[in-house]
Amino acid sequence: MTGDDLVIETEALTKRFRRRTALNECSLSVPRGRIAALVGPNGAGKTTLLRLLAGLSKPSEGGISVFGKEMSTMNVELRARVGYLDQDRPLYPWWRVREILEFGRRINPAWDTEFATRHLSRLDIDLESRVRDLSGGQRAQVALAVCFAKRPELILLDEPASALDPVARQDLLHDITELFADNESSVLMATHAIDDVAAICDYVIILSQSRVVLSEDLDYVLESHRFLSRGLDDGVPVPRGATVLQELRTTREVTYLVRLAMPLERDGWRIERPTFNEIAIAYLRDQHRSTPAKSEFGEEAGATP
Amino acid sequence: MIWIAWRFQRSVVVALAFLALVLIGVILITGIVQHHDLVQYMAAPCRGHQVRTPRRGDLCGELAVKLDNIHAFNNIIRVAGYIVAPLVGALLGLLAVASEVDNRTVRLAWTQSISRTRWFVAKAGVGAVLVTMILVPTAIVLSWWSGTIGDRDLFARETYGIAGWDLVAYGLFMFALTLLLGAVIRRVGWALAASVLLFLLAAFSLPSQVRSHLVTPTVKWSEPYVVTNGDFTGSAAPYPYNAWLLVQGVVPRSITGIPTYREVSATYPRVGSCIVKLPTKTESEYVKAELECYKKFHVENVAVYIADDQFWTLQFREGLLCLAAGVIMAGGALLIIRRIEP
Amino acid sequence: MSNHPTIVFHLDTRSDRPPFRQLVDQVAGAFERGQLRVGDQLPSVREVVRQITINPNTVHRAYRELEHLGLVEGRLGLGTFVVEAVESAPREYRAQSWRDTLREGVAQARSSGVGDDDIVLGLQSLLSSDAEVRS
Numbered sequence: 001m002t003g004d005d006l007v008i009e010t011e012a013l014t015k016r017f018r019r020r021t022a023l024n025e026c027s028l029s030v031p032r033g034r035i036a037a038l039v040g041p042n043g044a045g046k047t048t049l050l051r052l053l054a055g056l057s058k059p060s061e062g063g064i065s066v067f068g069k070e071m072s073t074m075n076v077e078l079r080a081r082v083g084y085l086d087q088d089r090p091l092y093p094w095w096r097v098r099e100i101l102e103f104g105r106r107i108n109p110a111w112d113t114e115f116a117t118r119h120l121s122r123l124d125i126d127l128e129s130r131v132r133d134l135s136g137g138q139r140a141q142v143a144l145a146v147c148f149a150k151r152p153e154l155i156l157l158d159e160p161a162s163a164l165d166p167v168a169r170q171d172l173l174h175d176i177t178e179l180f181a182d183n184e185s186s187v188l189m190a191t192h193a194i195d196d197v198a199a200i201c202d203y204v205i206i207l208s209q210s211r212v213v214l215s216e217d218l219d220y221v222l223e224s225h226r227f228l229s230r231g232l233d234d235g236v237p238v239p240r241g242a243t244v245l246q247e248l249r250t251t252r253e254v255t256y257l258v259r260l261a262m263p264l265e266r267d268g269w270r271i272e273r274p275t276f277n278e279i280a281i282a283y284l285r286d287q288h289r290s291t292p293a294k295s296e297f298g299e300e301a302g303a304t305p
Numbered sequence: 306m307i308w309i310a311w312r313f314q315r316s317v318v319v320a321l322a323f324l325a326l327v328l329i330g331v332i333l334i335t336g337i338v339q340h341h342d343l344v345q346y347m348a349a350p351c352r353g354h355q356v357r358t359p360r361r362g363d364l365c366g367e368l369a370v371k372l373d374n375i376h377a378f379n380n381i382i383r384v385a386g387y388i389v390a391p392l393v394g395a396l397l398g399l400l401a402v403a404s405e406v407d408n409r410t411v412r413l414a415w416t417q418s419i420s421r422t423r424w425f426v427a428k429a430g431v432g433a434v435l436v437t438m439i440l441v442p443t444a445i446v447l448s449w450w451s452g453t454i455g456d457r458d459l460f461a462r463e464t465y466g467i468a469g470w471d472l473v474a475y476g477l478f479m480f481a482l483t484l485l486l487g488a489v490i491r492r493v494g495w496a497l498a499a500s501v502l503l504f505l506l507a508a509f510s511l512p513s514q515v516r517s518h519l520v521t522p523t524v525k526w527s528e529p530y531v532v533t534n535g536d537f538t539g540s541a542a543p544y545p546y547n548a549w550l551l552v553q554g555v556v557p558r559s560i561t562g563i564p565t566y567r568e569v570s571a572t573y574p575r576v577g578s579c580i581v582k583l584p585t586k587t588e589s590e591y592v593k594a595e596l597e598c599y600k601k602f603h604v605e606n607v608a609v610y611i612a613d614d615q616f617w618t619l620q621f622r623e624g625l626l627c628l629a630a631g632v633i634m635a636g637g638a639l640l641i642i643r644r645i646e647p
Numbered sequence: 648m649s650n651h652p653t654i655v656f657h658l659d660t661r662s663d664r665p666p667f668r669q670l671v672d673q674v675a676g677a678f679e680r681g682q683l684r685v686g687d688q689l690p691s692v693r694e695v696v697r698q699i700t701i702n703p704n705t706v707h708r709a710y711r712e713l714e715h716l717g718l719v720e721g722r723l724g725l726g727t728f729v730v731e732a733v734e735s736a737p738r739e740y741r742a743q744s745w746r747d748t749l750r751e752g753v754a755q756a757r758s759s760g761v762g763d764d765d766i767v768l769g770l771q772s773l774l775s776s777d778a779e780v781r782s
Contacts, residue, residue: 035702054416057646073421073643080418090410094316103309107417143413150417174700181696181703198660202704219708222665272772273663 006068007032007154007186008053013062015048022048024210025062030188030203035180037197037218038190039280040207046190047087049207050156053188054084066154080109083152087159087190089143093132097125097142101149108150116149119175136163144172148179155179157189161196173200198276206283213283218276225279226264227272229255236268246282257282306423310401310431317400318435321393325439328385329446335382336454339375342368343454379455386447386467390476391504393439395497398483401428402638403496406487411647425639429484436476444472460547460613462512469616474624474631479504481631481638488641511623517551519622520615524563527606529555529599544608552609557602564607572604652690654683656699666701670709671716678718678729689719689727 008030015023023045030036038046051057052064055073064071069078091100097120105111120127125138134142140163147155160176161169177200180187188205191197197204197218204221206214214221225245230236232254238244241261248255257274264271274282347353351365402425405411414424451464459468466475483500490496527543544550554569555576579598585591599605611619654677656670664672677683690698692706710727713719720730756766 034704051646056412056415073415073646076418076420079416082416084412084416086409086412086416088409088412090408090413092313092410092413093408095312099312103312104417106308107306107414107419109418146413170700177696177700177702181693195660198666199658199700200702202702219665219667222663270772275661275663277661 005032006030007066008188009063009065009068010049011063011065013049013052013064014060015045015052015057016060021210023052023059026207026210026212028205028212028215030186030205030215032186033184034203035176035187035189035201036203036205037201038188038205038207039192039194039197040190041192041284044207045210046207047158050084050158050188050190053154054082054156055079056084080150081153083147083150083155085143085147085155085157085160087162089140089163091131091139091143091146094130096128096130097134098127100131100142100146101127104146104149110151112149112151115151116145119145119148137165137168140164141168141172144175148175151183153183153185155185155187157187159190159192161191161193169196176200194277194280197280204276204280206280208284221279222273222276224260225257225274226260227255227257227274227278229253229270229272230268234268239265239267239269245279246285306419306427307431310427313405313428314397314400314432314435317396318439321396322439325389325393325443328382328389329443332382332446332450335375335378336450339372339454342371346372382450383455383463383467386450386464386472389443390440390472391479391501394436394476394479394481395483395500395504397432397436398480398500399487399493399497401432401487402484402642403487403491403493406491406645406647407493409647411645415647421643422639425642429481429635429638432480432484433477436480437473440473440476444470447472458547458613460549460616462549465512466508469620469624471620471624471627474627475508478507478627478631481634484638485634485641488638488645491645515626516549516619516623517611519626520611520619522551522563522609523548523612525608525610526558527608529596529604529606543606544610545612548610548612550608550610552607554607555599555604556607558605559603563609569607572602575602576604652694652698653687654689656695656701658699658701666705667708667712670706671712674709674713675716675718683729685729687729688725689729691726 006029008028010026010028013023013026014021026045026049038049040046048057052059053066053071055071055075055078058073066078066082069075071078092103095103101113101116104116105113117127120141123138123141125134125141131139131142140160144157144160147157155176157176161172164172173196176187176189179185189196189201202218204214204216204218205212228238228242230253232249232252238256238258242256242258242264243261244256244258246257248257257278345351346365346368351368405414415421448459448468451461451468452459455461456464458464466472479500482503483496486496486499486503487493490499523544525543544553552564552566552569554566554572556564556568556572560568576595576598579601580591580594583590583594583597585594654674656673658666658669660666662669674683674689689710692703692710695701695706696703710719710721714721714727718729719727721727753766756769757763761769
């Protein structure tokens, strides 16, 4: 993969605030033309990462490039190509929706008013109503319309579906894929709803405790993780190239969730496919014990050939 | 971006403009009525004659009482005149930056295809124009009022701050101050409190510390005079009634430059110690001794003051000073805004 | 061609089967059941995305996989069509015989008193333990 194919690339990206480190040496990349999910618990640094990518703040250390160019708070040309939906959905409360769209038109060169009005009329949002009179979900939709009508090449969404009811949530995810299909754009979507990821995303970044623990193609993630089970007394060692992420014991059986680095030799193991949900939770749990999975279990796997 | 800045400030501007119009209306209506009474009172047959308790039907007495009673009302107008400029500046300044940063709406504006510099310049520019547009008519009306009604003198200390174009300059100064503090503090309430505090500080230090350095004061020498039994000997007060007196007293004539209070207070003890060596038993002896000592030290009476012919020079320089400070503060606000991480 | 699509996909987001494989399975299944016939045009990626909430890349990938399997053929500028598949389609999707074998197996299990739920469970674990591994 060459640098040209990456819409986002960060190198040892670190962001410190006065008291805490929100991102710690994060290196990740997102290929062009993907819907990438940014998964992690609250406070993992998802929002911080998105704000850095949107050019709202600057890194304490490390590099951050978007479309192969250094992103900064000053880079207007780059910011024109990036759409950003903040988690607070900031809008001017006493403006009318129509005026919010006018705001977008006057401030963005590639603005698509027609798209925005079409999107909002389909949701029965009156353009003449004032923002402060809208419901939380409607406000989120207006903010989203502003983000999309900018026609960005990279769309950064911070918990896009969080304020929405299940139907609106489904519709929104659908809108994202439709818009994505219409444009030559890439999406990075922060979420803690893992089901959303499985539905529309094809690339996953897992962030936990300010660190990147996974940044890969979703299909690859699904194909490279397996549950391995055996009887407690079987004594079969964990296969070579398998890194244990999680261990579950019953009275007679032990089950490992492993990450595979090479094709599996199936001697004595019962093998099952995990869902993305199970994989993601294993990574997040693993970080809670604050031990890097790869090194610790990698050695164990190597030591018992 | 200009439309955006205008749309953003529109409702507050309309409210402030309405407030200013009410003030202008009140000043004009009551002012014209008062002016009419005043002209009548000053002309024949009253000629400004003071009457303590007028009899019924005494036209002059009634006019005098009427003009006397309206004094409290005029004080309200004077206070309103002092408040209006910083109020307009503060509200528009806070709205332009602090409210946006406080409500996080900058996250919307600063992720669009526009630089923070352009965003700020448009907001500050439109805001400054609006402040000016509201305050210029207000300043004109207040100047008229100060010159004909309030103290009937633009240069009077009580009305100087609400007369002339400096009213607009104070408004713009406050506007820039709230831009800066809004960017530094990022909370509307605290930024307002800090701005008011700093503005008051500036407003109080301006007359005492700054104004005397802005124009060259008039220095007027006169023969020393001596007070005897409540009667003046020598000339009357050697400066105009409405002048802003900076220094008055006796100093040696040989002094170069503009005499200061330090020189005045250094001179008195010397003269004093000279006097006590002479016989001062009787009043006439004392006067004689005093004049003798004045002569001995070549001391003369001096008055250093700013005269009302300096009014426009002072207005111009003070206004320029406020505007320069405003530009510097706005520049500081821009530098901070470029670094804010909302 | 009618306004209705030739096939309506659905996606099980809780499945451990990758989304693109779910689509491949659904096309192959529809073909076997006779709901898709040779010459039918599959909905375009755009149409699928309008139908259901799915990543367009997933649809692209499923169609590529189907092409690779020989079940469909992409015709430039026209769309993706189901093609004569007897020769080219791989065993698993071509032969009907495995269904017969499965039917026999189910009958055998039932006759020995195994409930349908258990049969499904058994089949599932059998399938997953056979899951191929990519590295």
